[in-house]
Amino acid sequence: MAEKLKSPKIGVYICWCGTNIARIVDVEAVTQYASGLPNVVLVKTYKYMCSNPGQDMIVQDIKNHKLDRVVVAACSPIMHERTFRNALRSAGLNQYLLEMANIREQCSWVHTDRAEATEKAKALVHAAIRRVELHEPLESMSVKMTPDVLIIGGGIAGMTATLEIADAGYPVHLVEKNSKLGGNLLRIDLTAPYLYSARDLLTERVTRIRDNKLIHVCLESKVTDLSGYIGNFSASISRLNGKEAPNDKPLKVDIGNIIVCTGFKEFDASRIVHYGYGKLPNVITSFELEKMIRSGNIETKEGKAPKYVAIIHCVGSRSREFHSYCSRVCCMTALKYAHEIKSAHPACYVSDIYIDMNAFGKGNEEFYRRSSEAKTLFLMYEKNDKPVIRKASPKDDCGMLLEVNEKLSGEQIEIPADLVVLMVGMEACEDAHEIARLVNISQDKDGWFIESHPKLEPVATTTEGIFIAGTCVAPKDIPDSVAQARAAAARILARIARGKIEVDALFSEVKEDLCSGCRLCNQLCPYSAIEFNEEEKHSNIISALCKGCGVCVAACPSSAIKGRHFTDQQILAQIEGLFAEIL
Amino acid sequence: MAIRVNPGFIDVLDKFGRENIQLCYQCGDCSAVCPHADEFYKFPRKPIRQLQMGLEKKIETTLEPWLCYYCGDCSDLCPRNADPGATMMILRRYLSSVYDWTGLSRKFYTSYKWELGAITIIGLMITLLFSVFNPNGIVTSLTPEGGVKVNEMFPVETVNTGAHIMLITIAGFLISNIIRMWYFTILKDKTLKISFSSYVIQFRQLIIHFATQVRFSKCKDKKYWGFHWILMSGYTLMFILIVGNLKWFQTDKIYLWYHPQRLLGYYSTFGLLLGLVYFFYGRIKKADQIFKLSHLSDWIFIVLLLFTTVSGILLHIFRIEGMPVATYYTYIIHMAVLVPMLCVEVPFSKWSHLAYRPFAIYFSELKKSALSIRNREKLFLKHN
Incomplete structure (x- = not known):
């Protein structure tokens, strides 16, 4: 138990926060109240305590009045605890000898009665004073940082992160479960909206990885065990079942940080029964069309060039029964298909059946416009009223008919189709849960890995030393995956450069x-x-x-x-x- | 019952002068800005959608393109430059070809060879007719007043008979096409119940809008309506004077300048010239949205009208000034332009809108009153 100091000297600082606090809380009354409490040496108010003059005032008081405890009654500690801790530190006082009383979020912002709010502020300040009396000076500790990095997943994100770290001169272990590097991008022909070849994007990465001596690629392997903590992890990499040589032992590696880039898998289209995937031979998924495009032959199962192609968006995405989220890349990919189909068969009519056209970001709206110019017929369906596909009768000039309640015209229509392309959404990999347990990170309800802050910490996780990047975090396109991979690599490189890592004293x-x-x-x-x-x-x-x-x-x-x-x-x-x- | 979408329809429309129809993404700004669109007639947005989807059967029944006067506000505002105003124009051409049972309208709108060919052939036939079967040839003697003896060169009785045959033929085509328009837009819709009294009461719409085009004045820029009306009134008056009352108009007598025959003729000429100058200027300069895109049928319409008007003015001068040879040839040229213009343009091409538009307004009012009665009944049933 902490010894109560004989006579702690506490300084209390009450912030107005402009009018945010002072409008509802009688700051002067709280000041008077606090000055009457035991061990309180001085009480001051200031318009903005977080401002430089406010912080300087605290620093000067600590020095002049030999304060050894500080209470700041202001906003939430999430906002400014770090600010005031720094003030204590610069005055030579241990930063943990600070306590904040939140009289803004927990008082002035949520109350309307001035008298009662003032009483509550007094109570909060009193509580902080009593608590700070027992604070102990704490020291944070530092641990060593192993420079080696483990990257799980050899898709575009994993390869990019690998190169980023290896190019900086640090060793990387890249673990990929398949026999080839490239991940989902291996299955893609061109990329939207600029129609760069995916193959070109990959070849450059793969060649550089192969040529870099610092990169240790483990194909057909997985990480089977992980122990340790940031800077000091130890991982076992094993060959996948059936691939190991008789006397193969798992490879043990020591690493300081890990980036998880395990990607996505596509939605199983047969789950939506009335699209008839698996039953109607000419209903195919986007990846199957991609395969046709790569082989240079877009045709029906009967080997004929399609006269009509219908593309259905949001298969498995944005629906109550399957996934509520938008898979983000399908809209533009569908436009890319319209372009590729028209290039292959100029006489073919492409119908694009969507819920909304999400042409976000750079180059996409223009791509959408170009697709309109190329006479793609855009048809809108209601989220909960999906198109129904049926076989056409022999007298029709098409193989199938899609019946849909078209939202923009309000008409119940039939769309002719020889080939139906289902834009299957992205979902978390089956083994995502296994990986999450292995590296000790969390998953959301859809199985995506959770970042430590969705806005400010998009690639960090709640486990120190474990980073996530690419489509294992959420559906995203290639530029975003690459950006995340580079971000994660940059975070790690900054830590490696320091050689050590500070660990918070709060354990x-x-x-x-x-x-x-x-x-x-x-x-x-x-x-x-x-x-x-x-x-x-x-x-x-x-x-x-x-x-x-x-x-x-x-x-x-x-x-x-x-x-x-x-x-x-x-x-x-x-x-x-x-x-x-x-x- | 689901309607079959026809993605190839947009290619058919191409031939009528397609302009960026496929760019429309149905935001509805055009309908919001249009002073003519209302709860019953949601154009241009709705017909554009039907057109994109190739719902031919729906398009046949729509009157909405005729309610548009192409002021161009919608096209100015369109965020995707899909040009809804021009699309309405294209739809009017398409609908004219739907109403026309002869198929000539479609030929004329979609093939410049057909349109120019028809005009040339009729023009040559008229020239031949007047030069070969002309008993008196050029009559050089003058009337006591010093004018040319036009009626001796071109006997008014014969010409008048010809004019009446032409009038009946044109009217026959036009009326039969209007009946088809009525069939497509009113009769085909079995749910519409329009009483006889409604037909009688709303008939005034036809007269008012034929004579005034007053709805055009609802468009933001009133000058389009002004110039259009002046041209239209000059043209219509001239048509009545020539085709309806040739004996009074084609005369060897020279009336004094204030005589109604001359004043009416001068008014018509003034109206035609003013209108033509305005439309030529606009179509050449292309500053206003309304004039930006000119289809061949738009040009032929005003070019022929200009030739007719100028030759008519010259004819008048040559006759009064006593110049028989010039009068003779100008008369034939005048006829060789006027007759094909009336025969091709009025029933089958650009000029058919003089009949389709007022009838469309008449039919649309009939529909609207029937629909509002139906809506009221629905409301009544819902509340009881």
């Missing part, structure tokens, strides 16, 4: 003499940060992996785990402070 510790070795916490830890010491029969927390979530602290039946910066005493003192005026 839990096991008091070994109290631990009974029940191992309850080992199972509960969401970050796999607790290991069991078989020899001494007690659990041990790997501080580099621990996020300080507190699950083990709450669960430990012997109270043997202490959450640093969130001790029982600190929290109880905070609660006491909160209710000081009521109890």
Whole structure:
């Protein structure tokens, strides 16, 4: 238990946040109240405490008044805790001797009654004062950073990340489950909207990877085991079943960081029964058409050139029964098909049956326009009223008829088709769950890997040292996948360059003499940060992996785990402070 | 019952002067800006959609393209430059060819060889007729007033008989086509119940809109309507004077300048010239949306009219000034332009709109009143 300092000297700073706080909370009243509390040496208000003059004021006060604890009553700590911690640090005080009282998001923004809001602000400030009395100075620690990187998945994202890191001079292990590098891009002919050849994009990458001595490519392999933590992982790479030589042993590699680029698989079109995929021979998926295009022969199963081709968008995407998300690349790919079909068969009519045309970003709207100019017939269907495909009668001049309620005209129509192309959406790979468990990252309800922040941390995960890039995160096109791969590589290179990594001081510790070795916490830890010491029969927390979530602290039946910066005493003192005026 | 889409229809339309129809992505800005579009007639958006999808049976029944006067506001506003105004024009050409049972309209609109060929052949026939079967030849003696004896060169009775035969023929074609238009747009729709009294009450629409084109004045730029009306009134008046009352108009007498015969003739000439100058200027300069695209049928229409008007003016001058030889040849040229213009343009080409448009307005009002009664009944049933 932390010793309560004999006489802590606390400085309390109350922010107006312009009018954000001061309009509802009587800042002066809170100041007066706080100055009457024990151990409070000084209380100040300021219009914007986060501004440079506000921070300078805190720094000067710490120096002049020898403050050893600081409470800032302002906005959410998510917003500015780092700002004020830095202020403490520059005044020579340990940054953890700060406590913030959130009187904006949790008070002034959510209340209308000035008197009551002021009382609540007083209680929040009191709680912070009582808590900060028990804060301890904490030091963050640093661990070594192994420069080797493991990249799982050899598609366009994985290859790009590999080259980025190897070009910077660090070794990379690239693990690919198939016999060839390239991933889904191997199956594609041209790319939308500029019609670059996918083959060209790949050949350049593959050649450079092959020629680079720092890159160790493991084809037909997978990562079977992973242990350790950021900077100090150890992975086992095994040949896939049936591929291993008799005496093959898994390859053990030491790595510092991992990028997961395992890509996507296409939606199984036979799940939508009334499209008749698998039953009607001329209903094909986009990847099957891609195969025809690559072989240079777009034709029906009967070997005839199609007179009418119908392309159905959003197969498996944007629907209640299958996937609610948009697969993002299909619209432009469909336009690309319209272009490719017209190039192969100029007399062929292409109908493009869509829910919405998502021509986002660079070059796509122009591509859409060009497709209109080439007389592609665009027809809109209602999300929950999908087209129905049936065989045409012998007197029709087409093989199939698609019946659809066309939204823009309001007519129930029949579309002739000799070939129906289903624009199958993207979905997470079957083995995504296995990989998620292996590297300890989370998946969303659709199976995509979850990034640590969707806007600001798109390639990091909640597990330090594990990055994600490309279509294993969410459906995306080639430029976005490449950008993510490069982003992940850049993040890793920055860490490798430092040689060491700082670990936040907020982790839990096991008091070994109290631990009974029940191992309850080992199972509960969401970050796999607790290991069991078989020899001494007690659990041990790997501080580099621990996020300080507190699950083990709450669960430990012997109270043997202490959450640093969130001790029982600190929290109880905070609660006491909160209710000081009521109890 | 589902209607079969015909993606190849757009290729058929090409021949009528297709302009970027396929670029339309149905935002509806055109219908929002059009002063003529309303809850019943959602054009240009709706007919464009039917056209893109090739719903021929639907297009046949639509009157909407005729409600458009092509002011060009929609085309100015179109975010995709799909030119809805021009599309309405193309649809009018297409619909004319649908109404016309002879198939000539389609030939004339889609083939310049046919249109120019027909005009040339009729023109040559008229020249032949007047030069070969002319008993008196050039009569050089003058009337006591000093004018040319036109009626001795071209006996008015004979010419008038010819004019009446032509009038009946043209009217026969035009009326039969209007009956077909009525069949396609009203009769075919079995759900429409239009009472006889409705036909009588709404008949005024036909008269009003034929005479005034007052709906055109609802377009933002009123000058189109002004010039169009002046040209139309001059033309119609001249048509009545010549075809309807040739004996009064083709005379050897020289009336004083304020005589109604001369004043009416001068008004018509003025109207025709003013209108022609305006339309020629517009079509050559292409500054306004309405004049940006000129189909061959648009040009032939005003070129022939210009030749007719100029030759008519010259004829008038030569006669009064007593120049028999010039009068003789100008008369034949005048006829060789006027007759093919009337025979080709009025029933089968650009000029048929003088009949189709007022009838379309008449029919559209009939439809509208029938639809609003039906809507009221539906509403009544819903509330009871």
